[in-house]
Amino acid sequence: MNPDGAGRRPPTAQQFVLAELRRAITTGRLRPGAPIRQDALAEELQVSRVPLREALKTLEGEGLVTHQAHKGYCVATLSLDDLREVYRIRELLEEEAVRRAVVRLTDADLDRLEAVQGDVERAAAAGDVLAMATANRVFHMTLFDCAGMPRLARLIRTLWDSTDAYRSMYYGDGGNRERVVKEHRATLDALRRRAADEAVATLNVHRDHAVTELRSLLPASP
Template sequence: MTRATAQETVLGSLRSDILTGRLGPGDQVVQELLAERYGVSRVPIREALKTLESEGQVVYFPHRGYFVAELSVADLLEVYRLRAILEAEAIRQAVPTLGLDDVEALAELMAEIESAAAQGDIIAMTAANRRFHFALFDAAGLPRLSRILHQLWEATDAYRALYFQGAENRDRVAREHARMLSALRKRDAEALVRLHDEHREHSVGAVSAILAARDR
């Protein structure tokens, strides 16, 4: 067993700190503090932060440090606009290649989301939700596209957890996923793209409401 490097584990911890709001948008990321929290020196912290910087999760000002990125409404709309374009491309490419077993794997992932939702475990739910969507995107066999989509999703991570806190949002997500799965079983790519678009629209609406409330 080859142990993970500290920068990798730190990267994961940082992501979850941002996801859970322990590090909130706009906060300065003080390296010394994190070094102590994670029990490592500042070097691996800095490398992990560089990775997050290029994903747009944090912003960097030389000699001042790293700050958790704040999403403006314009940013948010741009992220969702780009996701709409790129996810449609991924879905159209992926659907024809999916076998029966792939569809069943997706059904399995969907069940995972719901079971996490039932237990009210938001962290597990966002993780399962991501696996569900990316299982579909990854099936397109376009690794760069997957990577870009990952970056776009991560940009809104800090806000997605808030979205899932609303029980009515969780229910709607479950219903929408079920409809997506049935379109998938029919191999109807266009219907799936359309459902995906609606799914995304609902989420952008809710998240921008959260954003607007926060800015006030």
């Protein structure tokens, strides 16, 4: 399918570790708030602590882990306020991305989006939570990349990452999966008609619902 398939190990150890850690955090295998024991992790991943620490520094920059000198790293925990803040910032940035994308979308772009939407619908039908999360993400990022603003896209990507640990739970519910499918359809339709306001609105509805749902999933008082 893809030339450098998902299983191919990256050229450097820190890139490998980075990918592994990101997955572990965004899928929830490393729980929010959990301390990161460097020695144990390094041994588990079969690398020394040096590349591990560099990967952690990258993740710290992205807000997925926190660090205190001489105390170590922890998987970041988001308070309700943090979550709301992230979603508000996403709203600002994604609106811009969509508006730029709308006026630049080619037919090929729309075809790609349609194809990805196919993946989303298949995952939703199959009830495959992980595939759903991945395809949904690809759908949005594909759209945002069309804005032709690489830095903006990167920022948005980072914001998504920082809440992935919580978002995965969202797709556990079949109703939510159906909802996402419908909302994507509405977005695609608006994009085809170059209706920017409408496209932005559908995404905002989507986000608002997600943040509402996530409130109930948050730890009691972080």
